[in-house]
Ligand SMILES: Nc1ncnc2c1ncn2[C@@H]1O[C@H](COP(=O)(O)OP(=O)(O)O)[C@@H](O)[C@H]1O
């Protein structure tokens with residue numbers, strides 16, 4: 169049995185696969201997480217996020233592939249041999265120990281001489297010092313969450329894994345903790361891998377987001393990049409809102425492809441489309457669509473629709489517009505003009521968008 | 535940051551285990567529901583106990599064995615303590631040993647059932663409970679066969695020269711073995727229940743926080759199962775200390791346990807009732823004191 173592995177550097181998953189019987193929970197994942205970054209693993213429930221984390225922690229061994237930190241191959245080593253700590257989804261605090269003993273558990277196991285001071289510092293960091301003498305059952309969910317965080321952070325792991333750490337908190341507390349987590353990560357400078365199914369949470373907190381679906385990674389990148397240019401239909405719909413339509417590519421026009429959508433030509437920048445012939449699913453974000461009463465004469469794409477609903481939000485007005493294809497688009501107009509459009513449900517409107525703002529992805533989900 | 539200070543300091547007095555306000559209007563339903571149980575306890579527990587207490591204080595008619603009169607005579611207690619002190623000592627020693635052995639056998643079994651058994655779990659559970667389907671006396675008789683000099687256990691041990699005295703049956707060893715066997719399920723089931731209830735993630739957290747398998751067991755799993763261990767040891771020790779069947783069927787002729795003395799005084803010795811009653815009370819009091827001290831030492835509020 170090998171002892172504790174001192175490893176330092178970027179976290180790397182190489183072709184990692186995990187099968188339970190004949191069900192593949194994680195399918196050939198490659199990941200590179202730079203040291204010190206805040207990385208989010210985003211995906212719907214059951215897509216394999218927890219399984220991926222458990223393989224990094226050593227609580228599960230991959231069926232194939234390697235888990236590396238820096239140059240050290242951690243595959244096959246036991247959880248207690250890895251410089252990795254986990255904040256469990258259910259917190260998993262030791263019910264028989266006080267908060268202080270929960271937090272000092274890791275340092276004591278590693279025979280850290282400064283266990284006591286480090287424990288105090290960690291409790292300080294999450295502002296739980298005053299509860300040090302209590303048992304976990306005497307704390308609220310949000311407080312338990314902080315203790316779980318302190319218990320992992322106190323060890324200064326090379327990689328900290330957080331499995332939906334805010335999932336059990338109410339919305340207000342969750343927003344506060346998002347800011348707090350981000351502050352702590354900046355303060356301690358550790359690699360954070362944050363698992364969540366909340367796309368807003370992933371986008372506000374992470375430097376890099378990996379979108380996971382059915383055991384594989386659909387797309388990986390900075391939140392703004394994923395939002396701006398999704399590469400698959402799944403990512404387009406999972407991250408933010410997207411107005412979409414299906415067309416058949418008929419033509420090219422310089423840098424653009426031209427798709428026929430129920431007789432209306434729709435242009436998409438070639439560099440922003442993943443398909444260049446056949447069927448394409450094009451999409452455009454609500455804030456990139458302009459609503460007007462008459463057909464604009466610009467070089468953009470325009471489609472006529474019927475207003476279904478108007479919501480005045482103060483800074484902006486949100487419109488729901490029924491499209492000829494039968495789908496409903498959402499448009500988000502900033503209230504910059506003094507004179508509002510004054511649209512009513514049933515009014516005919518023109519929706520316009522810049523071809524450079526649209527994106528094209530394959531129609532069928534992979 | 536200020537938002538968080540608010541979160542952390544939001545409810546310093548939050549305590550889910552705090553007192554729940556009592557319902558202002560008492561409901562008669564609760565008392566009505568308690569009635570059958572209370573009657574049962576009154577008729578079959580409290581009344582006999584009072585009767586026993588009265589008997590324990592009675593005196594014998596000198597020269598008339600089997601007859602006694604109402605009195606307040608503590609001499610029975612004095613003789614219970616002086617004449618039968620060795621019997622008490624043996625009872626507690628054998629019961630203590632049986633409890634320890636039962637714990638040593640039951641813990642790994644309960645652990646395997648809770649964490650390793652998988653699809654075999656239900657079968658194992660049935661095996662643990664199955665002996666209850668036959669009578670306690672019958673099973674103890676079976677043990678007297680198993681441990682008999684002609685039986686394979688004694689035979690094998692003698693063949694290997696591992697049995698200094700030559701036999702097992704009619705020795706204290708056989709009594710302790712019988713007690714261990716008979717009360718084993720009472721040890722297994724509570725330990726199993728507390729292990730089963732433990733969140734596997736909490737045990738994994740031990741490994742995640744640098745504790746190897748053994749350290750995790752020592753610092754996480756075992757403490758978390760203490761309520762079950764506590765319940766199991768009590769459920770084994772208390773009946774074992776008062777038992778007489780195992781000694782009767784498996785034990786030696788001399789050097790009985792206090793349960794056998796009580797049994798004999800009641801059934802075989804003319805005029806033995808007051809002594810038997812005072813022995814019963816002494817045993818009860820001794821067990822109560824021991825249990826109290828034990829729970830004080832090993833049970834914590836959260837765990838019991
Ligand atoms: N130990 C296991 N045995 C069998 N199937 C499992 C096991 N753990 C997870 N799975 C399955 O793997 C899939 C992914 O699970 P998980 O990683 O927990 O998803 P997520 O955390 O993204 O919600 C799920 O379909 C789940 O049922």
Ligand SMILES: [Mg+2]
Pocket residue numbers: 214217218219257331
């Ligand atoms: Mg999960």
